[in-house]
Amino acid sequence: MSKLVKTVVVVGIPGVGKTTVLNIAVNELLTKGYVVKVINFGDYMLQELIQQGLVRSRDEIRLLPLKIQREVQERVAKRIRYEIDSERDLHGESIFFIDTHAVVKTSTGYWSGLPYHVVKYLMPDVIAVIEASVDEILSRQVRDKSRERSDYGDPKLLSDLLMMNRMFAISSATLVGAPLYILYNREGSAKETALELVDVIINRLRV
Numbered sequence: 001m002s003k004l005v006k007t008v009v010v011v012g013i014p015g016v017g018k019t020t021v022l023n024i025a026v027n028e029l030l031t032k033g034y035v036v037k038v039i040n041f042g043d044y045m046l047q048e049l050i051q052q053g054l055v056r057s058r059d060e061i062r063l064l065p066l067k068i069q070r071e072v073q074e075r076v077a078k079r080i081r082y083e084i085d086s087e088r089d090l091h092g093e094s095i096f097f098i099d100t101h102a103v104v105k106t107s108t109g110y111w112s113g114l115p116y117h118v119v120k121y122l123m124p125d126v127i128a129v130i131e132a133s134v135d136e137i138l139s140r141q142v143r144d145k146s147r148e149r150s151d152y153g154d155p156k157l158l159s160d161l162l163m164m165n166r167m168f169a170i171s172s173a174t175l176v177g178a179p180l181y182i183l184y185n186r187e188g189s190a191k192e193t194a195l196e197l198v199d200v201i202i203n204r205l206r207v
């Protein structure tokens with residue numbers, strides 16, 4: 001059987017549970033002997049923007065002028081491609097997860113997290129879209145004091161965003177011919193969501 005090396009882009013609206021689900025998926029894959037790397041797109045943007053003195057926290061990034069966000073976004077995408085290319089042949093079966101956003105709400109409107117100048121570098125084998133209900137997302141945002149997501153805290157906005165998230169994810173998937181896989185992250189069941197994601201990667205993406 002050929003060596004499995006896959007890039008999985010994970011998207012979903014703020015507070016839906018991407019980072020939580022990925023942490024569990026990583027542990028599961030490690031116990032199965034895979035080499036796994038999670039690249040949090042926001043971490044890379046944050047690192048660069050802190051160095052430039054433009055933000056102090058990750059939730060300030062989407063408030064910056066779009067021109068700045070766009071420039072950093074493209075540089076980060078190139079850097080991620082470089083890292084994946086440098087590491088992909090070093091190990092055995094490897095999974096590269098990219099924890100990111102299909103759509104970002106900016107002051108000038110909904111903006112793609114994966115436009116052509118980004119997705120062409122990431123080249124995902126699958127785009128996994130994590131979803132939950134508006135009520136579930138709202139209660140997760142309220143419980144999670146480590147983040148400032150109040151600009152995403154209105155039920156009507158969240159309902160629009162769930163739709164926008166799918167639409168933007170579909171356009172990105174179309175740009176690179178990647179499949180879109182939708183996962184429902186049920187309340188109290190992040191582990192089940194993670195196990196489904198693992199199954200998609202190690203069983204269904206292999207063939």
Ligand code: ATP
Nearest residue numbers: 014015016017018019020140144186187188189190
């Ligand atoms: P962001 O895009 O802002 O980084 P995210 O999608 O990565 O958000 P997380 O930080 O993973 O979201 O999760 C937000 C909160 O929801 C966390 O407090 C996490 O513990 C909780 N959470 C995630 N999944 C579930 C779940 N299935 N059931 C209950 N709580 C959950």
Ligand code: AMP
Nearest residue numbers: 041042045058061062073100101113114
């Ligand atoms: P996160 O912790 O995933 O919410 O990421 C922090 C922030 O990074 C997000 O709120 C966005 O402002 C930014 N970000 C993450 N991924 C992207 C992307 N693909 N394009 C533009 N901005 C992004």
Ligand code: MG
Nearest residue numbers: 018019020099
């Ligand atoms: Mg996160």
